[in-house]
Amino acid sequence: MNTPVMRIAILGAESTGKSTLAAALAAHYHTTWVPEYLREFVETRQRTPRAEEQLLIATTQREREAESELRANRLLFCDTAPLMTAVYSEHYFGHPDSALATLAAQHDYAATIVTAPTTPWVADGLQRESDEVRQHVHARLIRKLHDAGIPHLLVDGDVQQRVMQTVRYLATKLPASETT
Secondary structure (H helix, E strand, C coil): CCCCCEEEEEECCCCCCHHHHHHHHHHHHCCEEECCHHHHHHHHHCCCCCHHHHHHHHHHHHHHHHHHHCCCECEEEEECCHHHHHHHHHHHHCCCCHHHHHHHHCCCCCEEEEECCCCCCCCCHHHCCCHHHHHHHHHHHHHHHHHHCCCCEEECCCHHHHHHHHHHHHHHHCCHHHCC
16 A cells, blocks of 8 residues: 655745755655756746746646655655745735635645745845845745644754754654654
């Protein structure tokens, strides 16, 4: 009997270590992780996305999660989720379109981890703007999670500290067989 894969959302503003944490957690649990599609989108097109492309970004991210579940070992760490795309849509375009808002509201992850914006901010070409924007987006994300009643863990410190905070949190949120 196959055990369903439990998806863990790793959310956070730009330059907060989401990808680094997702990779470290995947290594810790001997599983895989889903990179953020937005990064590929920006690198491939050499531009930031437009408002009408936000749903494409979120649905592609979800499709990649589904594909990655086939290779995952019990847990799948997802570097972002449609909720984060919706938060950025609000920040840059005033609001997400209705289809993106609906997809973001289906936040069906087994657990949600938020990376604190305390790591050094690093410019990364077209995808990153400033520490001021990072702080604003972080506050917006925390407000969204609170308003939606989505429990989450805010992780801080270096990568190893964040991994250990997440491991302890997952031990309380997931069945014991999934976190060992």
